[in-house]
Amino acid sequence: MTTTAFTVRADRALADPQLKLAIERTTGTARTKRAAAVAAWPEFAAARMLGKDIKDHVIAHLGHYLAEFERNALASGAKVHWARNAREACDIVVSICRDAGARSVTRAKSMLGEEIGLPHALADAGIERVETDLAEHIIQLAGDPPSHIVWPALHKTREQVGELFRAHHRDPGAMATVEAMVASARRHLRGRFMAADVGISGANFLIADSGAVCTVTNEGNAELTTTPPRVHIVTAGIEKLVPSTAHAMSLLRLLVRSATGAELTQYTTFHRGPKRAGDPDGPSEFHIVLVDNGRTRMLTDGLADMLRCLRCGACLNHCVVFRQIGGHAYGGTYPGPMGAVLTPVLDGLPLSQDLPRACTLNGQCQEVCPVAIPLPTLLRGWRDRSWREGLEPVSVRGFLGIWRFLVLHPALYRLATAAALPAMRLFGRGGWIGWMPLAGGWTRHRDLPQPSGRSFMAQTRNRKPSA
Amino acid sequence: MSGARNEILAAAGGASTDPAAIAAAAARLLDRVPGLRPDRVSGRPADAFLLRASSPAMGATAERVASLADFPAAVRRYLAAWTLAPALALQPHPALRALDWTGIEIHEAIGLDEPVAAGLALGGIAETGSLVFHSGPDAPTLFGFLPVHHIVAVEADRIWPWLEDYAAAFAPASQPRNVNLITGASGTTDIEGALVRGAHGPGHLHIVLVDPDPAPPHPDFPATTIAKSI
Structure with a gap:
């Protein structure tokens, strides 16, 4: 993973236990109260x-x-x-x-x-x-x-x-x-x-x-x-x-x-x-x-949906990424999912192309948005544009290039996963991987689940067709 | 700055459509409102208002009196319940001035940390338990924000069922400098999400519904005075 201003800020936030406590106290209350109000x-x-x-x-x-x-x-x-x-x-x-x-x-x-x-x-x-x-x-x-x-x-x-x-x-x-x-x-x-x-x-x-x-x-x-x-x-x-x-x-x-x-x-x-x-x-x-x-530029740039935003903050409170890193890590005026859509408009994509990728696309933000803004779609739009404009770091482009080559050659893909699984198990302790080469971006702040015995492909190959 | 104005208006677009068609489309949107409001208003608006205004989430207290002439007595009871000095800033409204305030020192200038102010709302909204104030010579805006305790009379026949009913009651061009919808006492959740009352506005709001013709007692709302429950 390439080190950027965003990853440095996110690392700092993730290493601060006080911050996580503070975020969870307020957003937790907000989620509970919103859920009750909507249920009523x-x-x-x-x-x-x-x-x-x-x-x-x-x-x-x-x-x-x-x-x-x-x-x-x-x-x-x-x-x-x-x-x-x-x-x-x-x-x-x-x-x-x-x-x-x-x-x-x-x-x-x-x-x-x-x-x-x-x-x-x-x-x-x-x-x-x-x-x-x-x-x-x-x-x-x-x-x-x-x-x-x-x-x-x-x-x-x-x-x-x-x-x-x-x-x-x-x-x-x-x-x-x-x-x-x-x-x-x-x-x-x-x-x-x-x-x-x-x-x-x-x-x-x-x-x-x-x-x-x-x-x-x-x-x-x-x-x-x-x-x-x-x-x-x-x-x-x-x-x-x-x-x-x-x-x-x-x-x-x-x-x-x-x-x-x-x-x-x-x-x-x-x-x-x-x-x-x-x-x-x-x-x-x-x-x-x-x-x-x-x-007005958002009107013609495919971002008109974002102009509905009421600035309620619900998408922040429900975002699994915001809840881990808080608002300052985003580096713009607006944090969280709505901020990841708006910051590239305000600060330019070259300075903020990390933000649309700081998202799991789990769709929670869109689900709680009171004016149904398709935030994941807008974030994917920025990712797409970032790729087309060549803003993705060399490491990301290189990794995706290799992945693309493998998935277009299924035999090689199966060979690679068959080799990777036992290798990953070597690093596992009690079902979890605490450190592994090339996975530092993940394992620095949390463990990676140890993969199960066989790949998905291997498991489905042996399964009998259901009636 | 006319360059900026014209540039923004041109970029915003959408001005070429027939204004009557735009107005009709805007009105059609409102046709959908009655079917999808949260069910907060059933029965008499004044009863629904009292119920909401005194609900614990509001951070306010409320009671019912039969006539505006009973308002000073309600204020005296409130001052006694809170052991407050018998003095208050009175909103400069002729209907309030005409009342008998014997035993209470009255002034019309409001201080920075006025302990108690008494006022008369223009009306109320049943859906949300909100008081409505229109700023004017008899209703300075700051009366709703400077006191520690705000005691407000509101007349039962001035309770609108829904937020939209209030909005429909006044022509846009007739609106004053400030319309204040006040819904409960001032509060903040800015420190760790913990609710604290009395951030900048009044920490205590007491509503006195003037209701000469109350319906039979509401099953959920006792007819007796509610005092000092915060």
Whole structure:
């Protein structure tokens, strides 16, 4: 196996027992709760197809809905900006902040913000950024990127969070319990919400017929981020559109159950325009930055299905690879199966061709996806393209070349397997192989089952045809 | 940035179809909704709402009173049950101001860590047990997010059965700066997936359903007050 940046990161993750424990605690709970929520909804399968059809409808008429959204957002008093790529998006946000004379901005968790590199852009502009989602606050203190799209601090154990808060909070208290840690973060961030000049959020949905932006949170940090400052900026991917509030409701039912197993998030908020005359609170400026960043290219590159993604994280929680290596090993903004499809779009296939292969194709991700994205098919598409573009390492191409030659010559293939089986048994101890030449990529982190006595071909040859 | 706008719109495509045909296709999608919603609303919406709003998963408590005039008494009982000082921030709604708050110190400016706020929701949604707030002069957004305890009255005839029924009740162009659907108390699972209440928003939500004409007592829901169960 060729050593790449991905394999180095994956090796490091696999060697970290704390990480596996942290991943399993959160994703295990998420899987159990999602399963219960889906079991309590007999019509889930049909609702999932409706969700898929709503998103497909929007994607088929994306230009129409973007224009409608813009028209209604402008009518509500919002300012609408368009960004072709990450750099344009960051430039727009930084320039709005500068125009507002902003020294401090609060931010409610947005994966799109991470995707476009907004944290770095704000830092480069000398603007203080305060992350207000608890998990984002934790990783901001730790200097880590997010490791999950719903639980960005999933890789941190409670002990590690306690240490961070003791080091950074002015009044940390005892930190004996998770409750104490949450209370400390609340105290730490309380005043910062009110002191910010600009609040930045993402969008879970853009409502075309009203021009509203929908955000969902459980903590209440989004509204405390978007209400007190004088300026509210939304950064949103153009695929977040839905025709109307009613359409958003169907998708909310799917999104929340798939993400956390709840029926609805605690705070489902629609932001439409700046504050109105007579409103006691709310921003006087409301900006929406609509970001393409590869999305229209996905339409023509055979990846339109991926534009349905609601960012629920279910595919991560159920992925056998994610559960072993966690999010950081993937190296992109988005980890897990959906990340392995999106990262080649965002970072280019040459830098990410390992990701579509970090997959067993067991189909769990597609099965739990609330909008039925054929993730394994899309991943196979990237593998195919990686092969055609000659991006696979020489070792992989060489191995596949030999394998291809053997399977096209059955006699040689049988000879090779007949020789390989006894050789493998030489390395076996108690039914398992702990080390074997050419299998280090597997045996470094787990044992290989010792093969049974005879090959499949040999066994079927002697079997009598059944009646 | 008009270059970016035109380029994105051109690349997005799909704008050439007749808008009426697109609208008809969007409406047809919604025709499928009634047959596939999770079965959460049976009987009277107000009863279903109360049942859901007080379910343990919600992290809220709820009770029923006969008239809005009984709301201050419900608030007093709540303050006493939690041994809280008799003072609160009152949402600046004329219907709340008109009530008799004797014995409770009332103010309309809300503090950063206001111990208690009392408010009046625009309505509720039975399917999810959600409260609906529309921001405006009589309903500042921050009232739902700054207090530690949020006590909210909601009128039984303002309970919509399903999320879509709420959506259909307001024309898109009439929507305020903020529509807040509040479903239970603030919570987080960001540290090891463990649920903790009161992350940034209120740690405690108490709902007072104003129901002058209640149906016979719901078999699953006791008529008596539920207090301090979190």
